[in-house]
Amino acid sequence: MTELPGETTRKLGLVIDLDTCVGCHACVISCKGWNTENYGAPLSDQDAYGEEPTGTFLNRVHSYEVQPDIGPAQLIHFPKSCLHCEDAPCVTVCPTGASYKRVEDGIVLVNETDCIGCGLCAWACPYGAREMDGAEKVMKKCTLCVDRIYNENLPEEDREPACVRTCPAGARYFGDFADPESNVSRLTRERGGIELMPEQGTRPVNRYLPPRAKDRMAETQTPQLESVGADLPGFLGWLDRALDRL
Amino acid sequence: MNPAASVIAFTSLSGLGFGLLFWLGLGFPAVTGWVAFVFFALAYLLSVGGLLASTFHLGHPERAFKAFTQWKTSWLSREAWTSVATLLVMAAFGAGLVFAGIALAPIGWLGAALSLLTVFTTSMIYSQLRTVPRWHQPLTPVLFLSLSLSGGALLAGMTSVAPWLLVVAGVIQCLHWWRGDQALASSGTTLATATGLGEIGTVRSFEPPHTGGNYLTREMIYVVGRKHARKLRVIALLLMVFLPAVLLLLPFSHALAALAVISHLTGVITSRWLFFAEAEHVVGLYYGKRT
Numbered sequence: 059m060t061e062l063p064g065e066t067t068r069k070l071g072l073v074i075d076l077d078t079c080v081g082c083h084a085c086v087i088s089c090k091g092w093n094t095e096n097y098g099a100p101l102s103d104q105d106a107y108g109e110e111p112t113g114t115f116l117n118r119v120h121s122y123e124v125q126p127d128i129g130p131a132q133l134i135h136f137p138k139s140c141l142h143c144e145d146a147p148c149v150t151v152c153p154t155g156a157s158y159k160r161v162e163d164g165i166v167l168v169n170e171t172d173c174i175g176c177g178l179c180a181w182a183c184p185y186g187a188r189e190m191d192g193a194e195k196v197m198k199k200c201t202l203c204v205d206r207i208y209n210e211n212l213p214e215e216d217r218e219p220a221c222v223r224t225c226p227a228g229a230r231y232f233g234d235f236a237d238p239e240s241n242v243s244r245l246t247r248e249r250g251g252i253e254l255m256p257e258q259g260t261r262p263v264n265r266y267l268p269p270r271a272k273d274r275m276a277e278t279q280t281p282q283l284e285s286v287g288a289d290l291p292g293f294l295g296w297l298d299r300a301l302d303r304l
Numbered sequence: 305m306n307p308a309a310s311v312i313a314f315t316s317l318s319g320l321g322f323g324l325l326f327w328l329g330l331g332f333p334a335v336t337g338w339v340a341f342v343f344f345a346l347a348y349l350l351s352v353g354g355l356l357a358s359t360f361h362l363g364h365p366e367r368a369f370k371a372f373t374q375w376k377t378s379w380l381s382r383e384a385w386t387s388v389a390t391l392l393v394m395a396a397f398g399a400g401l402v403f404a405g406i407a408l409a410p411i412g413w414l415g416a417a418l419s420l421l422t423v424f425t426t427s428m429i430y431s432q433l434r435t436v437p438r439w440h441q442p443l444t445p446v447l448f449l450s451l452s453l454s455g456g457a458l459l460a461g462m463t464s465v466a467p468w469l470l471v472v473a474g475v476i477q478c479l480h481w482w483r484g485d486q487a488l489a490s491s492g493t494t495l496a497t498a499t500g501l502g503e504i505g506t507v508r509s510f511e512p513p514h515t516g517g518n519y520l521t522r523e524m525i526y527v528v529g530r531k532h533a534r535k536l537r538v539i540a541l542l543l544m545v546f547l548p549a550v551l552l553l554l555p556f557s558h559a560l561a562a563l564a565v566i567s568h569l570t571g572v573i574t575s576r577w578l579f580f581a582e583a584e585h586v587v588g589l590y591y592g593k594r595t
């Protein structure tokens with residue numbers, strides 16, 4: 059049913075540390091790798107080796123330049139996937155009940171055998187977290203690796219989303235936001251985790267940790283070199299004047 | 305947003321068809337027998353044709369019946385119900401007129417009310433989306449309803465009221481464009497709120513996630529043709545409102561009436577194309593496309 063649960067028992071989600079992410083796109087690849095061969099339809103590519111390659115991804119990394127009032131610009135890599143919103147507009151618009159939010163852990167999923175591929179849920183998501191697969195014509199989105207996190211066939215350390223498991227920089231954390239003492243709740247508290255587009259009223263679960271304040275480069279730089287004046291002494295001065303006269 | 309031909313055809317044609325059904329349900333024109341059959345056939349061709357066109361837009365049309373299940377939350381599901389209910393009720397009313405020559409007035413009124421409700425549910429599919437500020441305004445349902453009512457009156461041959469309804473629809477269309485042009489800016493959603501990085505400084509998209517396009521850029525970040533928007537708005541108004549209204553005020557002839565209908569339909573399609581092509585989805589901010 060596309061009615062949202064009033065409250066979910068747990069609120070599983072991700073914390074993404076924008077201070078640490080190096081923009082390597084490893085999470086993008088591991089996500090595609092895991093999800094193309096597990097839950098639901100594969101993540102297809104079209105014209106993969108041709109002129110206009112395109113394909114389905116559940117996680118994509120943007121890069122933004124932020125120019126503070128003082129100091130140099132900063133480059134911030136910005137991975138983006140479904141934020142498993144508490145007031146998920148993508149769920150309530152769905153006419154078939156294919157999109158739903160789980161009561162037990164808050165994960166937002168698509169039941170692909172019910173999806174008619176109308177695309178309305180992708181229109182309703184402000185974050186661009188849903189993509190219609192070009193081959194299967196059903197809606198694909200991040201499942202928070204629901205087929206890993208509870209999977210007892212995997213070794214304990216692999217029971218977390220593929221992106222989190224793979225991130226070489228340790229910029230991604232997975233946990234339960236309903237538990238105030240979980241890793242993700244503490245990180246959000248301590249580092250001032252941000253909510254994306256709060257004005258859209260979606261109440262996203264995932265949080266982004268803003269980059270830490272940077273060192274003030276200007277204060278630690280070597281003093282600028284003395285400017286080379288017009289009246290140089292000695293040979294260089296003579297050369298300068300001679301060249302001027304030419 | 306990508307102005308898909310199937311969705312433009314659906315909303316334009318079925319809007320007209322349900323508009324005509326509304327007037328027929330109220331007994332305008334009061335027709336029976338073969339003449340009633342022709343009017344009802346036209347209304348059903350438009351409304352059912354539009355609905356069929358909309359299923360072409362689906363990835364899995366064979367599962368379309370599942371769209372009836374979520375009427376509690378989904379406007380698309382509600383539209384499925386109201387449109388089928390309207391078509392059934394109006395079929396009963398039409399059968400009375402065509403075969404028995406009697407007008408079952410209460411059934412007609414019910415059908416008329418359902419016709420408007422159908423157009424309203426269609427408009428709410430767009431108007432509910434906070435992600436598309438241009439659509440997320442109360443004027444969107446008003447626009448759809450006024451176009452449907454005036455186009456229906458035109459098709460029903462109501463030469464006395466149709467010109468004025470067309471003018472009203474034209475005014476609402478202009479207001480919708482005017483409010484729509486400010487909607488994204490006044491929605492408060494910017495690249496700063498989208499990334500949460502506005503606290504640090506001015507945010508600019510430095511590099512997209514990939515060099516090619518994707519479903520999102522094709523479906524929601526459509527920008528082709530915007531540069532002609534002003535001209536197209538004028539063309540839409542002329543064809544949709546001005547020309548048909550003038551043609552209806554001239555001494556009546558079937559040729560002029562047909563011309564008025566064709567002009568109106570072309571104008572509505574132009575307006576609907578703009579409705580989609582000009583709509584800015586906030587996800588475009590992430591791709592640096594909305595500044």
Ligand code: SF4
Binds near residue numbers: 142143199262
């Ligand atoms: S991020 Fe988008 S797809 Fe995910 S729950 Fe929120 S609105 Fe739905």
Ligand code: SF4
Binds near residue numbers: 152168173177179
């Ligand atoms: S595309 Fe599928 S999941 Fe999305 S709203 Fe339509 S039926 Fe529901």
